[in-house]
Amino acid sequence: MDLLLCPCCRQILWDPVTVCCGHSFCRKCLHGPSPSKCLVCKQRLHLRGPRELKCNTLLCNLLDKCLDRETKLERITRDTQDLISQQEYEEARKLTSRGIGLAPEDIVLRTLRSQVYVALKQYPEALQDAELICISQPQNPELLEGLGCSVPSAIEDLMEEAFRYLKISSMDTPHVVVPMEATCMMPQSNSACMNLRSDTDEERTSSMAQPSEVAAKSSSSYNQEHQPDKGEINHKLEEEKLKCCQKSRPSLEELLSLSDVECSLCIRMFLDPVTTPCGHTFCKECLERCMDHQPYCPLCKQSLREYLRVGRYPATALLQDIMSSIFPLEMMDRNQVHLSEMAELSNLVHNVPIFICTMAFPGIPCPLHIFEPRYRLMMRRCLETGTKSFGMCLYESGKSFADYGCMLEILNLDYLPDGRSLVETIGRRRFRVVKRGQLDGYHTAEVEYLVDKVLEGEELQETERLHDMVYQQLEECFSQNQGSLPRRIFMQYNQPPPKEDNIQASPDGPSWCWWLLSILPLDPTYQLLILSLTSLKERLLHLKHILSMFLPTQS
Template structure:
């Protein structure tokens, strides 16, 4: 299938609708009344909710504006033919069959091998009683669109309504094999096989249906029931004029189990023990054999091309040559982003149908969840696994194939922009808010556009890390800080996000500056000095002492405060010594995070690279808290005695 074709109807995308998954379909295919689309036929993503949301917001599913302009400009005749076919389908739905046929005839003059026009003209002719023309057009459609399940279904339905039941079964089975979700074809298959293997089915019933429609004469449609069995139906089809042709697809479309089960049920002796339940069970076995065992057959069918002899037998006009022979009709201005005024890079289509570079539209949506052109709602349900809106695959393929030089130049520009962000690995983005600590959880609520951009870049290019510093009155931020590693992000439709992060490494900032609204700085990481062997025993006693003080203090805090601390930071970690590691024991940072001390003082402790010094500083804090607690207790006691 070429880049210009709809994945559903395999013809030129007419009034294309691009879904959030990045795949495009004709508007008529999406909104088909007979079989409305519920899943993307390329990636199998559920699109029903998206279609309903678009209708409520936009009153309709808006077409991809860029693709419409490109196709209408590059392929005028085919676009006009698709327009005529669409008008004919609308008339067909209104039961104005003769007017519909006129539209389909004009469409086929412009697009000689439009299987959609053949298909719907067959339906119109059948409704008017023109059975020979209907079957001829249905056969042509199944030849031209030998990968389309709808073509086989329509031909099978015509044969079925004409009481050519066994012949119809063949085409219904192909339809089911190509699209296992076709309930209409499965229903017909079930009805036919039920009739053929029924214990009360007789030769007379096979030849003359009790509900026989007004069929054409036997000369026009010679009956083959006396000489055909199921095995021959698997590879023989019919032309309306009685000419036979072999559809050289494969040896069989149905597994050997289905073939054997069919003949067993049809030819086995009938007994009194035969019950409807037994036959229903047998039918379920038959229908279930239409499964993965036919994968090789389907692969052959989907890759096979229509032979020249078959085209001549069907009296088909030759297919048009390749849509684009040269670049004279191409203009890269048709595929420009209206925000950066450059060739589209990773093009993304909004629900309203406008197209932008992925990076451009994401930065716009950081500020407001609206299309920058028409101001209609434009949202993307992001996640950590799907951070960016998928590209419009058709647009990107067209640019890559038909504008190769411009595409290569645009990709080079984009790569240079990314290299500029990542060339200095020691330069880290800085989130200015509060102080963070190694190994301590730090949830963040991000709602400013500049930090939305910073977070996206960190997730893309910076190993999910960024620096965190507290504010400073005389500088952009405090010099001491801690890097945060992102564990998870919950995105909201309005662009806000809650970041689940944890502290990692301590640093001192150097050469801070601004980039796109947020700060970046060169970092010098802080590591604890090595502890000598002769000092470990002494330091062990200090660790034990401070940990006991921390446990005693935590047990003495009021229940509401303890609950708040536990909810935000978790329980007091188990004791560990952490000698000769980069940051020392984790529990010490937890203690520093929950202590009721000014952040400026805590930031100075974060900048210390000596474990013993940090332990003694926190010990002094506990002593001060203990003294303060005693004074408060004595003050309360004296107040009570005086009263």
């Protein structure tokens, strides 16, 4: 049971609340002057007030199964006394009603609730509890002593309301005590009670006609004992606590089953369980996939926009500890399944995620704005697997995407408050699609990476001369008059990459060729054709032809 202790009060958790760092505390421990930092990890907390704190429903259910009835009643009684001392009577009323729902026969809780009703000036309800106490334990004067005297200033009103209530209710309820005997429930001396119990009708009438005198006696008695039955209640609590400790409690392994720690979305054991501000718990990946579509809790539909904006989803530490302690083998299997799934997703040959959008080229930056749910999922998986890579292809009718594309590597990803993201990527290797597939809404492919043919001897020398010629054409385009069309096109970009001495240093050829291809206003299908070529010489011939069409405009 040590797992279920609150880090703040070191008692069994009660109404557990999971804060933004993932640690859980009793709800009442976060009331009043809330801590600015977590007592466990020292992370800064952002609590919006006690009324905003929602209990962790899953932990509440687990505690309900783990705690016996006596432990629950003991905690309810102790917390009720604390609330009464803090004059939080409405919260105390709710708590005592909750306890009486568990144990309708509990005299201590009914006594406390009667005091709370008096403090709230709900006198008929206070007398109802008092009547039940009289009926259940008519021979126990200690519990009746001082009943209903939590607020001294209300004694006189209580007497008047009591007489009125008993007069009306006695017409229909034969077992209700007569008005003068009911006043003996008030705290006063034995002599006062004897006077009230006079056998003559005149004395009864006289006492009923002067409730203020009785109230004055009651009030003075209250001043001597602020909480008359508190010592008795505390004594009984200690006895109950001792009895509970002596009992052999079943272990958590006997009380909980695997179904108690299953995600309601994937119906599997929790993996990295996170708790939303509304108090519901899901696997981290399951919640993220739901919020890809709409920023609402999957269960209660409360808005999670602020939760999404922060973008941090720490695991619920207590739930992690419970699972690792009670279900270690099952948790190990769950983690192993996840690792297998990640290994399959990280295979960048047989299972490449495909982003269908635009042309991408080796070594050329490709900024992206991610807003579709399927691509949000794709980006997260690319980061989680550690590959940080995916394929970019053009759309092609009848095939979903083209036969050739370019791998992109994620350099940076910035999340926007609504879940969208801005991604900085750069082109890497070219590939040819061998087989198409789908996974969780986005396309995948088995690919074959393209490599330029290796040149040797005379063919290499000829290609080098062609390379120098085309690069010279590119420089001429940059040197044209500022008003010319080629000049206006090229000057929108930075200077071209420098000419490379070794044209076969990269398996994709010189980088300036891809830079030129990316800035030229060409049809994407023509760009795709050049991208698919594995002959550097052929690519240079295409570029030479394109540049030659720009240069004559100068003459």
